[in-house]
Amino acid sequence: MASVAGSLRCFGPVALLALSPLLGVAPASAAVSEDSCEIVEAGATWGFKESFRAYISSSIAQGEWVVSGDVGYDTPDFVLTSGSGSLAPDLTSGDLSFSGAIEFLGHGGILDTTLGNPSLTMTGTREALLTIDVTGDTMEELSVDLERVRFATVGWSESDVTLDSESGLWEVRGAVVTLTREGAEAFGTYPPGETLDPLSWNITTTPGCLEQRGLAWGWILGGVAGLGVILAAGMWAIARGNKSRGPERP
Ligand code: HEM
Known part of the structure; x- marks a missing residue:
C-alpha cells in the first residue's frame, strides 16, 4: 500500500518548495546577499x-x-x-x-x-x-x-x-x-x-538585496496553498494504491 510518507518522498522537491515559506527557507534567488x-x-x-x-x-x-x-x-x-x-x-x-x-x-x-x-x-x-x-x-x-x-x-x-x-x-x-x-x-x-x-x-x-516587507503574508498564503497541494497529492496516491490492490477477499 502506498503510504503518505512514500507519497511525500515522491513529491519531495515539490514538498520542500511548498514548505519553504513555513520553514523560513527562501528560494536561493530571493536574496542576493545574506549579510549586508x-x-x-x-x-x-x-x-x-x-x-x-x-x-x-x-x-x-x-x-x-x-x-x-x-x-x-x-x-x-x-x-x-x-x-x-x-x-x-x-x-x-x-x-x-x-x-x-x-x-x-x-x-x-x-x-x-x-x-x-x-x-x-x-x-x-x-x-x-x-x-x-x-x-x-x-x-x-x-x-x-x-x-x-x-x-x-x-x-x-x-x-x-x-x-x-x-x-x-x-x-x-x-x-x-x-x-x-x-x-x-x-x-x-x-x-x-x-x-x-x-x-x-x-x-x-544593490538591487534585490533588501528584504521586501509585506511579502510575509504572500509567503504564508503560498505555504498554505502548497501544503494543500501536497495533501491532495498524498490522498490521491493512497487512493490509487488501494484501488490497484483490488477488493479484499473474505
Ligand atoms: C554673545 C553671546 C550670545 C548672546 C548674547 C546670545 C543670546 C541669545 C538670545 C537672546 C537668545 C534667545 C533668542 C530668542 O528667543 O529669539 C539665544 C538663543 C539661543 N542661543 Fe544664544 N547667545 C549667545 C551665544 C550663543 C552661543 C555661543 C551659542 C552656541 C551654539 C548659542 C546658542 C543659542 C541657541 C541654540 C538658542 C536657542 C535658539 C532657538 O531655537 O530659539 N548662543 N541666544
Missing part, C-alpha cells in the same frame, strides 16, 4: 532646527551658516549627498555616513559651532542613532571638540517608508529626530528630549 547590502547612492535632507536657523538669521545673532564638503543648503533644508555605507537586508542594522559640515556663525564670531560628518546607524526596527562631530562653544561657554557624538535618536513609522527591493530603493520621509543627553551636552542650550527638525533620506542599495 552595499549603499550605492544616498542622500538626505535635514533642517537641523528651524528655530535655531531663525535665531542665527535674526537681528539677535546676526549670523549665517557655511556649508562644506557633501553638505549643501536648499531652504529650508541642509542637503546631504554622496552617502555611503551598508545595511542589513532587514534594515535593522547598518550605517549611512556623509562627509561635510555646517558651520553656524553669530554674535560677531562668539557663536561658531560646526556640526560635521553626520552618520545614521540603524539600531532596530524603524529606529536609528544620528552621530555627529561637534566643535564650538556652547551658550553656557563650554568649549566642545568631539567626534562621533551620539547626537539624536531617529524614529519613523511604516507610513513614512517607501521600499522597493527590486530596484534597491529605500526612502524614509520625515523621521522624528530627538536630541539625546550627549547631544544636549555637546550643543548646549536645548535640553535632552528636544525635538529637532524631521529627517528624510533616500538610499539605493
Whole structure:
C-alpha cells in the first residue's frame, strides 16, 4: 500500500518548495546577499532646527551658516549627498555616513559651532542613532571638540517608508529626530528630549538585496496553498494504491 510518507518522498522537491515559506527557507534567488547590502547612492535632507536657523538669521545673532564638503543648503533644508555605507537586508542594522559640515556663525564670531560628518546607524526596527562631530562653544561657554557624538535618536513609522527591493530603493520621509543627553551636552542650550527638525533620506542599495516587507503574508498564503497541494497529492496516491490492490477477499 502506498503510504503518505512514500507519497511525500515522491513529491519531495515539490514538498520542500511548498514548505519553504513555513520553514523560513527562501528560494536561493530571493536574496542576493545574506549579510549586508552595499549603499550605492544616498542622500538626505535635514533642517537641523528651524528655530535655531531663525535665531542665527535674526537681528539677535546676526549670523549665517557655511556649508562644506557633501553638505549643501536648499531652504529650508541642509542637503546631504554622496552617502555611503551598508545595511542589513532587514534594515535593522547598518550605517549611512556623509562627509561635510555646517558651520553656524553669530554674535560677531562668539557663536561658531560646526556640526560635521553626520552618520545614521540603524539600531532596530524603524529606529536609528544620528552621530555627529561637534566643535564650538556652547551658550553656557563650554568649549566642545568631539567626534562621533551620539547626537539624536531617529524614529519613523511604516507610513513614512517607501521600499522597493527590486530596484534597491529605500526612502524614509520625515523621521522624528530627538536630541539625546550627549547631544544636549555637546550643543548646549536645548535640553535632552528636544525635538529637532524631521529627517528624510533616500538610499539605493544593490538591487534585490533588501528584504521586501509585506511579502510575509504572500509567503504564508503560498505555504498554505502548497501544503494543500501536497495533501491532495498524498490522498490521491493512497487512493490509487488501494484501488490497484483490488477488493479484499473474505
Ligand atoms: C554673545 C553671546 C550670545 C548672546 C548674547 C546670545 C543670546 C541669545 C538670545 C537672546 C537668545 C534667545 C533668542 C530668542 O528667543 O529669539 C539665544 C538663543 C539661543 N542661543 Fe544664544 N547667545 C549667545 C551665544 C550663543 C552661543 C555661543 C551659542 C552656541 C551654539 C548659542 C546658542 C543659542 C541657541 C541654540 C538658542 C536657542 C535658539 C532657538 O531655537 O530659539 N548662543 N541666544
